[in-house]
Amino acid sequence: MRNWEDIVKDKIEEPEGALPESVFAEFRARREAAAAATAPKRFPPVWAVVPAVAAGLAAVLLLHKPVVPEGNIQITQQPTAPVTVVTDTTSVGESEQTTPLTAQAVTPKALRKDNVKQQEVTTVGNTEPTEEIVVTQSEEETVEPEAKTDETKDTPGNIYSPFKPEVAPARPVKMKVGTAAGMIAGGGLLAAVITPFLGSGMVMDNAPVQEIDSPGEPGAVTPDPMKDELIGSPSFCFPLRTGLSARIPLAERLSVTTSLEYSLYSSKFTYTLSGEKTQLAHYLGVPVRLDWTLASGRWLDVYIGGGLEGDYCLGATLAGERTAKDGFGLSLLGAGGIQCNLTKRIGLYVEPEISWTIPSESHVLQTYRSDNPLMFSLTSGIRINIGK
Amino acid sequence: MYKELDEQALARYCSQKDRMAEDELYRRYAVRLNTLCKRYLGDEEDAKDLMLETLIRALDKIDTFKYTGEGSLYGWISRIAINKALNQMRRHRWRMIPTDFRVQDNIPEPTGEEVAEIPKEKLREWIAELSDMRRAVFNLYCIDGYSHQEIGRMLGISERGSTSTLAKARKELKDKIQRYLKEQDR
Numbered sequence: 001m002r003n004w005e006d007i008v009k010d011k012i013e014e015p016e017g018a019l020p021e022s023v024f025a026e027f028r029a030r031r032e033a034a035a036a037a038t039a040p041k042r043f044p045p046v047w048a049v050v051p052a053v054a055a056g057l058a059a060v061l062l063l064h065k066p067v068v069p070e071g072n073i074q075i076t077q078q079p080t081a082p083v084t085v086v087t088d089t090t091s092v093g094e095s096e097q098t099t100p101l102t103a104q105a106v107t108p109k110a111l112r113k114d115n116v117k118q119q120e121v122t123t124v125g126n127t128e129p130t131e132e133i134v135v136t137q138s139e140e141e142t143v144e145p146e147a148k149t150d151e152t153k154d155t156p157g158n159i160y161s162p163f164k165p166e167v168a169p170a171r172p173v174k175m176k177v178g179t180a181a182g183m184i185a186g187g188g189l190l191a192a193v194i195t196p197f198l199g200s201g202m203v204m205d206n207a208p209v210q211e212i213d214s215p216g217e218p219g220a221v222t223p224d225p226m227k228d229e230l231i232g233s234p235s236f237c238f239p240l241r242t243g244l245s246a247r248i249p250l251a252e253r254l255s256v257t258t259s260l261e262y263s264l265y266s267s268k269f270t271y272t273l274s275g276e277k278t279q280l281a282h283y284l285g286v287p288v289r290l291d292w293t294l295a296s297g298r299w300l301d302v303y304i305g306g307g308l309e310g311d312y313c314l315g316a317t318l319a320g321e322r323t324a325k326d327g328f329g330l331s332l333l334g335a336g337g338i339q340c341n342l343t344k345r346i347g348l349y350v351e352p353e354i355s356w357t358i359p360s361e362s363h364v365l366q367t368y369r370s371d372n373p374l375m376f377s378l379t380s381g382i383r384i385n386i387g388k
Numbered sequence: 389m390y391k392e393l394d395e396q397a398l399a400r401y402c403s404q405k406d407r408m409a410e411d412e413l414y415r416r417y418a419v420r421l422n423t424l425c426k427r428y429l430g431d432e433e434d435a436k437d438l439m440l441e442t443l444i445r446a447l448d449k450i451d452t453f454k455y456t457g458e459g460s461l462y463g464w465i466s467r468i469a470i471n472k473a474l475n476q477m478r479r480h481r482w483r484m485i486p487t488d489f490r491v492q493d494n495i496p497e498p499t500g501e502e503v504a505e506i507p508k509e510k511l512r513e514w515i516a517e518l519s520d521m522r523r524a525v526f527n528l529y530c531i532d533g534y535s536h537q538e539i540g541r542m543l544g545i546s547e548r549g550s551t552s553t554l555a556k557a558r559k560e561l562k563d564k565i566q567r568y569l570k571e572q573d574r
Contacts, residue, residue: 004503004565005558009531011508012427012515015419019436027414027440034444035405251549252521252556298478344478 229272236368237266243285243381245349253293257305261285261379265367269318277319281326281365285311287333301339301347309333309355316365327362331355339383351379395461403450410447417462418443421469427527428473430516438476442469470532474542477520495562502569514564522557529554 245259263283270276289307296302313326337351357363357373369375390412393401398416401409421442425435446453446465453464503511515523524543528534529550534542536550543550 004498004500004562005530007500007503008511008561011503011506011511013423013531014508015423016426017419019418019422023418023436023440024411024414027418027443028411030440030444031410031447034448249545249549252545252553254549 230269231272232270234270234366235268236371237268239368239375239377240264240266241377241379243379245381245383246386247291247383248386253296255291255293255303257287257289257291257307257383259287259381259383261287261309261311261381263311263377265365265369267367274319279316279318279323279365279367281316281367282314283311283326283329284314285309289333289335291337299341301341302337303339304334304336306332306334313365324364326365327360329357329360329363331357335379341385345385347383347385349379349381349383353377353379395458396455399450399453399455399461402447413447414443417465420462421465424466424469425473426512427515427531428470428524429476430518430523434476438469438472442472445472466532470528471542474524477524495559495566498562498565498569503565505572506565506568510568514561517564518557518560522553522560525550525553526557526561 241261241263243259243261245257245261247255247257249255261284263285265281265283267279267281268276269279287307287309289305291303291305294302294304309331311329311331313329316323316325333353333355335351335353337349339347339349341347354374354376357369357375359373363370390398390401390408393409393412398409398412402413418439422435422439425438425442426432429435429438442465445468449468453461455461515526518526521543525539528539528542529536536547536554539545539550540547545553
């Protein structure tokens with residue numbers, strides 16, 4: 001006896017009736033369009049070489065500049081006896097026959113030696129960057145290059161040249177930021193901007209009425225005006241939370257969500273002498289939740305979930321100075337959230353969350369959370385969808 | 389001449405951009421592909437578009453086809469169609485989230501004979517009414533013979549997720565079949 005599914009399979013696999021002729025016509029039209037889009041160029045590739053060569057030549061002619069800047073060529077008088085006169089008809093020395101001009105390349109070593117030894121004559125056209133071109137007019141002025149060499153330090157690896165080295169203008173570093181990276185950065189920025197905005201101005205004066213000695217050690221003590229003691233009620237800011245989250249789907253709608261969340265708890269305490277001091281406590285939490293997707297689309301996911309969160313206090317400061325910090329804490333949490341999918345893998349999320357902190361001896365700091373074990377918070381951040 | 393060509397020869401002619409061979413490819417597979425696309429997308433117009441896209445894509449990539457035996461050309465084209473259909477599902481639509489959360493299934497299994505009496509149009513209609521994910525899993529597993537592991541990889545869900553989605557799809561179909569049978573009995 002055959003399974004009902006096999007019968008369903010046979011039935012629905014049966015091809016339906018013939019397609020109308022218009023579909024065939026559409027197929028042909030699409031095929032022609034696709035073929036036209038990928039059609040090879042009609043002219044042979046050799047014709048492409050002609051404009052390329054022409055463009056190359058034009059570029060060389062237009063953009064070519066001599067390597068040696070004109071300003072660095074020094075004109076000095078040529079000593080008559082030891083120097084060989086260059087009879088280059090094209091050189092600059094041609095016009096002055098009585099004091100012929102010669103071009104010479106002087107190596108760095110030669111510059112430091114006597115004038116007699118530096119008379120190795122080269123043509124003007126030699127534009128090697130490590131050699132100096134000197135067009136001399138009289139012997140007296142040949143001291144000039146020597147004076148210049150004194151300025152250069154005789155250190156290993158330093159190439160002596162009377163020319164100032166051509167320093168390429170510093171080019172701005174061009175960084176190609178991919179779309180995904182841009183989106184991540186944008187998402188992070190957005191999360192960073194949104195979170196404090198949501199948190200600002202939500203200072204809550206809901207601390208116990210009793211006066212406390214220090215933020216970390218609550219106790220009823222009568223304030224002494226001579227001592228710097230805590231007075232009044234501390235005020236707590238709404239916690240700021242942001243994180244990097246990962247979601248692993250288990251089934252069509254069920255997924256495990258975990259993240260690394262940073263939380264900042266800010267509290268303000270007033271002291272008799274030093275005035276108001278701000279306590280900042282930094283926590284790193286790892287919530288693990290089981291989420292149920294209520295609706296899912298390409299751009300948006302809506303979900304609810306519940307789970308546990310373990311957190312560790314990274315450190316705490318009071319008016320910039322380190323104070324005692326909380327130990328490991330555990331809380332139960334329930335959250336609803338909206339995730340905006342920037343790409344298939346990356347999304348931005350905003351989660352209103354309700355959590356209950358399990359009382360613990362290791363909690364020594366007085367924060368919004370210690371005052372409200374059952375608290376509401378808003379978390380935002382970037383989420384990586386694994387295997388979506 | 390082209391009607392007598394075997395799959396390998398047809399693919400070869402198509403790779404040489406032989407228009408007649410391409411037309412033959414359409415004539416051989418268009419209807420079957422259209423049925424397959426309709427199974428996955430549930431909509432007639434979308435299915436026709438997808439079928440044409442698939443054929444154009446197949447002709448474009450026919451050089452990469454490797455003949456492994458009779459039926460391998462259709463198998464290759466149908467895989468292109470399935471991949472395209474799944475991509476389209478991900479791209480365009482909100483996934484309809486069904487409201488029956490329970491997987492527990494106490495609906496009696498219909499017999500083969502009972503199902504044989506149901507017109508195929510009805511069965512197609514019910515499959516089209518399934519949510520995108522359930523329809524995809526049902527088609528991939530029950531009709532096209534993919535394993536849960538492969539389905540999980542294709543749809544980005546776990547193997548267990550695929551099993552559970554299939555169970556829900558089967559339950560929904562059985563429910564519709566039983567209701568239909570009851571109505572027929574009256």
